[in-house]
Amino acid sequence: MKLDPNLMKYSLSLLVLICFHFSISDLGAQNPKSVSGIDADLAFAHVKKLVSFGPRPPGSPGIAQAQSYIISHLKKLNLQVEQQDFLATTPNGSVAMKNIVARATGEKNQAVILASHYDTKLMQNFYFVGANDGGSSAGLLIELARVISQQKRTFPVWFVFFDGEEAQRDWTETDSLYGSRYFVEKLKRDSVTRRVKAMILLDMVGDKELVLERDLSSTPWLLDLVIKSAHELGYGKHIATLPKAMTDDHIPFVRDGIPAVDLIDYSYGFDNLYWHSSNDTLDKVSPESLKITGEIVLKTLDKLGAK
Numbered sequence: 170m171k172l173d174p175n176l177m178k179y180s181l182s183l184l185v186l187i188c189f190h191f192s193i194s195d196l197g198a199q200n201p202k203s204v205s206g207i208d209a210d211l212a213f214a215h216v217k218k219l220v221s222f223g224p225r226p227p228g229s230p231g232i233a234q235a236q237s238y239i240i241s242h243l244k245k246l247n248l249q250v251e252q253q254d255f256l257a258t259t260p261n262g263s264v265a266m267k268n269i270v271a272r273a274t275g276e277k278n279q280a281v282i283l284a285s286h287y288d289t290k291l292m293q294n295f296y297f298v299g300a301n302d303g304g305s306s307a308g309l310l311i312e313l314a315r316v317i318s319q320q321k322r323t324f325p326v327w328f329v330f331f332d333g334e335e336a337q338r339d340w341t342e343t344d345s346l347y348g349s350r351y352f353v354e355k356l357k358r359d360s361v362t363r364r365v366k367a368m369i370l371l372d373m374v375g376d377k378e379l380v381l382e383r384d385l386s387s388t389p390w391l392l393d394l395v396i397k398s399a400h401e402l403g404y405g406k407h408i409a410t411l412p413k414a415m416t417d418d419h420i421p422f423v424r425d426g427i428p429a430v431d432l433i434d435y436s437y438g439f440d441n442l443y444w445h446s447s448n449d450t451l452d453k454v455s456p457e458s459l460k461i462t463g464e465i466v467l468k469t470l471d472k473l474g475a476k
């Protein structure tokens with residue numbers, strides 16, 4: 170993912186409004202304790218396992234192990250698992266990629282998508298395992314699939330693991346977001362775009378000092394729902410005060426008219442220095458942060474169900 174500088178210029182004018190919203194919604198904060206069913210240790214164990222496969226760029230031996238691991242866990246939950254295999258045209262030539270989609274059923278027609286990328290950025294000069302960037306959100310998504318598949322919800326939930334979020338070289342419109350762009354194109358081809366009610370993206374959610382961005386590229390009402398959920402859980406301090414504009418796997422959805430929100434902590438270490446560095450290792454990932462993010466997601470799903 171990357172920051173979008175063009176959108177940032179709107180930040181200051183929005184700040185006054187957002188601060189106002191922040192203080193109002195804090196007044197409504199309820200009991201900080203919640204019984205969500207998210208197991209922080211299980212989520213962390215998934216991250217640890219994914220990291221143990223080493224670097225996981227598209228087409229690598231590491232990502233093949235990650236794919237088997239994710240698919241076997243989803244199948245154990247008795248979820249229907251679809252593997253979307255495609256060839257991406259990249260600056261490094263054709264690269265085989267795979268999105269993994271699992272579906273929990275519900276009575277209503279429209280589904281909510283929970284998503285994460287599971288690839289790690291291809292690095293030529295150092296060993297990059299992406300514990301937070303690629304690992305944390307994919308591990309949490311497996312745990313969310315476990316919890317949600319045991320719940321009764323009125324709407325279907327699709328768990329989508331994107332390949333190829335990262336650029337093969339330097340981030341451009343065409344060298345990035347391969348999996349999510351393919352996924353949204355396929356929705357269109359299959360004429361099922363309108364079957365998606367909303368998309369919630371998780372990315373870099375394991376930092377010990379968890380601060381999720383107020384992303385200016387996300388759909389405003391859906392971001393509001395996430396922020397409201399965080400405050401109701403007593404997690405207001407885990408939402409950033411200043412907005413940022415993120416370019417991430419939610420963008421193809423937003424562009425196609427699907428409400429989408431990015432839950433991302435883009436301040437990883439001082440000045441985001443751990444991001445895309447050899448310092449993005451398991452010791453920086455906190456089970457508690459995974460749990461907090463998971464609970465915010467579940468609360469947001471409750472609110473989406475009531476809408």
Ligand SMILES: [Zn+2]
Nearest residue numbers: 170290302335
């Ligand atoms: Zn990244």
